[in-house]
Amino acid sequence: MHHHRAIAIVFAVHGAVSGSLATRLPWIQDHLGLTPGMLGFALLCAPIGSFVGMPMASRLAYRIGARTAVRLLLALWCAGLALPALAPVQVALFGAFVLYGATAGMCDVVMNGHAVSLERRLGRSIMSGLHGMWCLGSLAAGGVGVLAAHNGVDARLHLGGAALVLLGLGALAGRGLWAEPPAPGAAAPRRYALPPRSILLVGLVGFAGTFAEGSSADWAAVYVTDVAGAGPGLAAATYTVFMLCMASARLAGDLLVRRFGPVAVVRGGGVAAVLGGAVVVASRTPVLCTAGFALIGLGVAAVVPLVFAAAGNRGTTPGEGVAGVATITYMSALIAPAVTGWVAGATSYPVAFAVITCVVALMTVLAGAMRPPAPAATADAASLREVGA
Incomplete structure (x- = not known):
């Protein structure tokens, strides 16, 4: 598979996970009887997980290779889509959103880092179009979610099915990713990379x-x-x-x-x-x-x-x-x-x-x-x- 096309599908899948969950938050709120404040706290857990996970992502990519890291973290992110809907109680929901946010942020870092490397190799700008694919993935999955919610489909069934479909698409795209060689003489990134x-x-x-x-x-x-x-x-x-x-x-x-x-x-x-x-x-x-x-x-x-x-x-x-x-x-x-x-x-x-x-x-x-x-x-x-x- 063409490397550019493969990373574009990765971005679209990442966006589709986000768009799918966004449409079923009302179901999750009603299912667990959450007040607006409790739902707000649950949603806050996702960026907390991202903040913890993102600075470690580049070290992981260095250890196992960027291509492998993208494939692994995208799979975890897709699987994490089903967790909030499956949470039986509020505490479990908070934990589910922390894991969801951590895999989201880490995958975001490694796929963008991989895209930057590919952009260098191609010698032309591709980043804006990749993020456009993310938007399209989010909009398409959001449309499916609206239809599922409108027809009363249980969010556990909807998000579980979406997770399986997106896992398959992500795995297919991962096979076509560029096997990026390590940069000669490059120092290992820090274990926890704060903004330089x-x-x-x-x-x-x-x-x-x-x-x-x-x-x-x-x-x-x-x-x-x-x-x-x-x-x-x-x-x-x-x-x-x-x-x-x-x-x-x-x-x-x-x-x-x-x-x-x-x-x-x-x-x-x-x-x-x-x-x-x-x-x-x-x-x-x-x-x-x-x-x-x-x-x-x-x-x-x-x-x-x-x-x-x-x-x-x-x-x-x-x-x-x-x-x-x-x-x-x-x-x-x-x-x-x-x-x-x-x-x-x-x-x-x-x-x-x-x-x-x-x-x-x-x-x-x-x-x-x-x-x-x-x-x-x-x-x-x-x-x-x-x-x-």
Whole structure:
């Protein structure tokens, strides 16, 4: 199997696991009788597991090989999809989400690190398109989940079946992954890789983009309902439009990077996202608000894949660089929805999104940090045809 196609399927499978679980959270809440606060704590356990697991992922990839690590962790992540629905009591649910988050974060690190290495070999940008495949996988699995929930399918049956299907797809894709050779003379990554100084500015770009992405994804429907008076259908459509814009921009992002470079893409995206934020803050009609969220989605879409690529090229190994910046972006994704809610509660939703607009403006200011490091003399060009273009 073509190596690029194989890693694209891996990203789609990873997204499909996330999209599948998201649609069945109401069933899990009802099944265990969880209050909103208890469900919120359960969901918090997933990023806690990610924070613990991610810094160890690059060391695992170094020990067993990146290809093997991707295959192993993707299988564990797919299997973990069934755990929350199978939890018999609340305590077990918390443990299930910790394991789910740990495998999610570790798989995220190794598959992005592997993708950075493949991108180097191919000599062209592929990261944005891979993250676009993640979005498509999440949207497709979310659609299946909506149908399952609408027809009253037990979540244990739905998520168990989805886990088996995705395990099979992941195993098939894993057979086609590039058997990445160890870099000659490369030092072993640290056992627990916290963000190094070399990627802090890159991490800030990722923090800003992820902050806007997470806040918009979680609050767009609420915003257009409470501020613009949208009904349930329009509110749901706003979220869908936002995600479709994210997916479309990521799928097209590699072409833009090849033509204009990562600095221009991030800077242009920052301008679009700031403009979108201004439209959201100023608008009081559903259509204009939705247009503003669409601009935010288009603007921040390429940030995470480009940040991962930039960090992977600056770390001791691609996996270690990705692990460091992933810690920062996951932190942003964790706190952004909560901060948005706190600011909105203390002031108003438009004020909260004015703050988000200021945060996303950092993307424009710090875009220069995305400039690729000076290329070292390598033998990569000679092996381009071996990996496939």
